[in-house]
Amino acid sequence: MKPSTYFIICFCFILLLPYVIISAQTDKSWKASAQIVEKLSKENSGFNYYEDKVPNYTLPVILTSKDGLEIASSDLWNKIRRPEILELFRKNIFGRVPDTKYSETFKLLSLDSSVFERTATQKEILISIESGGKLLSFNLTLFTPNNVKQPVPSFLLIDPWFSESNTPRWKQKGNYWPVEEALARGYGMAIFDASQLDPDNFDNFKNGIHAILDKNPRPDDAWGTLAAWAWGASRCMDYLVTDRNVAADKIAVVGHSRAGKTALWAGAEDTRFAMVISNESGAGGAALARRRFGETVARLNSSFPHWFCTNYNKYSNNEIALPVDMHMLLALIAPRALYIDCADEDLWGDPHGSYISLYNAVPVFKLLGWNSSIPESMPPLNKQVISGRVGFHIRDGVHNMLL
Ligand code: GTR
Numbered sequence: 126m127k128p129s130t131y132f133i134i135c136f137c138f139i140l141l142l143p144y145v146i147i148s149a150q151t152d153k154s155w156k157a158s159a160q161i162v163e164k165l166s167k168e169n170s171g172f173n174y175y176e177d178k179v180p181n182y183t184l185p186v187i188l189t190s191k192d193g194l195e196i197a198s199s200d201l202w203n204k205i206r207r208p209e210i211l212e213l214f215r216k217n218i219f220g221r222v223p224d225t226k227y228s229e230t231f232k233l234l235s236l237d238s239s240v241f242e243r244t245a246t247q248k249e250i251l252i253s254i255e256s257g258g259k260l261l262s263f264n265l266t267l268f269t270p271n272n273v274k275q276p277v278p279s280f281l282l283i284d285p286w287f288s289e290s291n292t293p294r295w296k297q298k299g300n301y302w303p304v305e306e307a308l309a310r311g312y313g314m315a316i317f318d319a320s321q322l323d324p325d326n327f328d329n330f331k332n333g334i335h336a337i338l339d340k341n342p343r344p345d346d347a348w349g350t351l352a353a354w355a356w357g358a359s360r361c362m363d364y365l366v367t368d369r370n371v372a373a374d375k376i377a378v379v380g381h382s383r384a385g386k387t388a389l390w391a392g393a394e395d396t397r398f399a400m401v402i403s404n405e406s407g408a409g410g411a412a413l414a415r416r417r418f419g420e421t422v423a424r425l426n427s428s429f430p431h432w433f434c435t436n437y438n439k440y441s442n443n444e445i446a447l448p449v450d451m452h453m454l455l456a457l458i459a460p461r462a463l464y465i466d467c468a469d470e471d472l473w474g475d476p477h478g479s480y481i482s483l484y485n486a487v488p489v490f491k492l493l494g495w496n497s498s499i500p501e502s503m504p505p506l507n508k509q510v511i512s513g514r515v516g517f518h519i520r521d522g523v524h525n526m527l528l
Contacts (some may be wrong), residue, residue, distance in 0.1 A: 154502040155519050157472055165472055173418055176319075177411045178200050182415035184450050184485055188492065199460075199493050211393060211457060213449045218409070219390050220348035220434030222356055225338040227256035231388050234264075238271065245308045246370070252360050259337045263321035265361050266305050269313040269370040278375035279313030280402075281363065281382040283358050283391070285325050286511070287318035288318040300517040301381075301526050313371050315361065319384065322357040323350045345435040351383065352434075355391035362397050375399050377462075381526040382474075383432070386410035395458035400462035404526045407474025409433065411465050413451050414444040414484045419473040422447075455486035460493035469506055471524040477503060483517055490514055 162174045173179070185526035188196040188206070196206045215221045234249040245268050253262040269277055282302050285476030287295040287319050295302030295316060304314045319325075332341055334353050348356070358378050365372040377400035380388030385406030392401035403411055408420035409432065425432065426428045456462060465483050467476035475476040479505045490497040490513055497513030520527070 138503065154500075155476070155506050156470070157477070158469070160251075160436040161470055161472060167446050168483050169473075172424070172473075176248045176418075178475065179416045179418055182413075182445065184413070184449060184452060187453055187485070187489060190309060192401065196492070200365075202489065202492055206456065209454050210449060214390070214393065214454060214457070216346045217435075217436050217448060218433055219272075219352040219355070221344075221346050221349050222352065222394075223338050223339065223340050225256055227338060229254055229360060229363060231356060231367070240268070240307055241308065243271065247277065248350040248368075252364060254334065254337060254360070256315070257301075261322070261334055261337050265315060265317045266485050267315045267363060267368065267371070268308055268315065269368075270311055273311050276370060276372040277311055277313045277528070278284065278377075279315055280307065280377045280379050281315045281361055281369045283354055283378065283380040283387050283388075284316050285319040285354060285384050287316070288320045293318075300339055314367065317356040317357060317361045319330055319357055319387070323353040325350060325375065325383075325431075327429075330431070343435075347434060349388060349433045349437075350429075350431045350521070351387045354384065354387045354393075355394055358387070359395040362395060366397070373397075377402055379404070381405060382407070382524065383429075384434075386526060389458070391456050392461065393454060394440055396461070398461065400464070401458050402464045404466050405468055405471050405474045405524055406465075408480070409451075410457060410474075411451055411479040411482050412475035412489075413478040414447055415450055416439070416478040416481075417444060418475040418478050420475070450482070452482040452485035455483055456489035457510045458515060459486070459489040461509065462497055462514045462516075463490075468516065468524055474524065476519050480517060482528055483515060487515060 163172045182338045190196060190205050191209055199285055207260060230253045234251050236248050237248040240247045248267045250263050250265040250267065252265055253260060253420050282295065284293065284295060302316060307314045323335065330343060331390050339347060362376060363374055365465045378391045378398045379402040381404040385403040387408045388403050388412055389406060391423040392398045403491050409425050414422055422444055426441050427440050467474060484501060486497060487497050487499060495513035497510050497515045499510050499515060507520050509516065
């Protein structure tokens with residue numbers, strides 16, 4: 126080789142080296158940044174952000190019933206194991222909806238078929254629940270595109286922050302709930318004000334829907350606020366299936382953070398939801414409790430004593446005693462579609478624990494006929510993994526719902 130050719134090859138190699146290194150890095154499975162781990166550990170010293178300090182744990186087995194029966198068919202899953210797991214989540218985590226009788230009505234408060242430059246219709250619906258002479262009403266907003274004549278697949282956002290300011294969160298941040306973009310692609314977009322259904326504060330369950338439906342005394346497995354919001358999503362579903370512009374069998378329930386936990390529970394309790402999208406749901410959501418990474422069961426129970434049922438307190442600093450872990454909550458969504466997303470800087474919500482949880486739920490999707498197969502290690506940052514009916518991504522940035 127001539128020295129000049131040799132020189133040119135070396136020169137090109139040196140020029141390309143940064144790209145080779147960057148692409149090798151971006152193709153690597155996601156790992157928490159050491160700086161963020163250190164920063165969060167300092168700011169929040171009582172919590173673990175180090176992967177090597179995650180305790181050893183064994184996950185409860187999904188595909189064996191409590192009587193030791195191997196669950197090897199969709200029939201056994203649907204008849205035996207799914208109801209067992211659902212019941213364990215009701216009893217120990219989210220709580221049970223009381224069987225108090227109630228009546229439900231929908232009132233169309235307004236209809237404007239010329240929103241977003243006449244491309245869409247906005248309906249405001251008031252959903253009212255009446256029981257024993259007590260009444261509670263909450264609002265559902267629905268946008269549907271004008272140029273699509275057939276019923277449209279739609280997304281329902283559970284929004285607990287709706288009434289926090291005069292401008293709801295989804296309106297403040299253009300991409301938190303991208304109504305116009307979704308409409309342009311032919312989807313319907315609905316939002317309901319979860320705080321009207323049950324305010325997000327602890328008052329010993331005297332307010333919201335608890336004041337209408339709860340029995341006294343409240344049992345230790347009585348529903349908490351997240352279960353109340355999930356129940357509210359189902360009441361919105363009761364309306365949406367009657368709206369001729371919405372495709373009743375193609376409705377996704379969506380939530381961020383505390384509402385991401387709620388969306389998972391709504392999808393578990395109500396199989397009419399065709400899809401669940403749970404954004405940065407963390408502890409009490411997609412993330413495995415036994416990992417004790419970031420937020421823990423104890424922290425959830427002390428900071429938000431109204432979110433879960435009283436029995437959940439038994440598992441504060443005692444996750445190992447939980448008869449379930451959160452991979453089983455994800456499995457309750459199968460065979461419907463499930464999408465989990467996380468954020469790189471949101472270690473409080475344990476992205477890795479959320480992925481392991483999804484990975485361990487996949488056998489149920491497979492059993493139910495969906496060839497969902499995701500790698501054991503997490504995808505790289507900003508790279509989506511979708512297989513069969515499950516999907517996951519971790520994006521760069523902080524805790525928020527962003528495109
Ligand atoms: C945090 C809580 C998380 C998450 C978040 C949110 O304070 O610790 O579990 O739900 O709030 O909802 O934004």
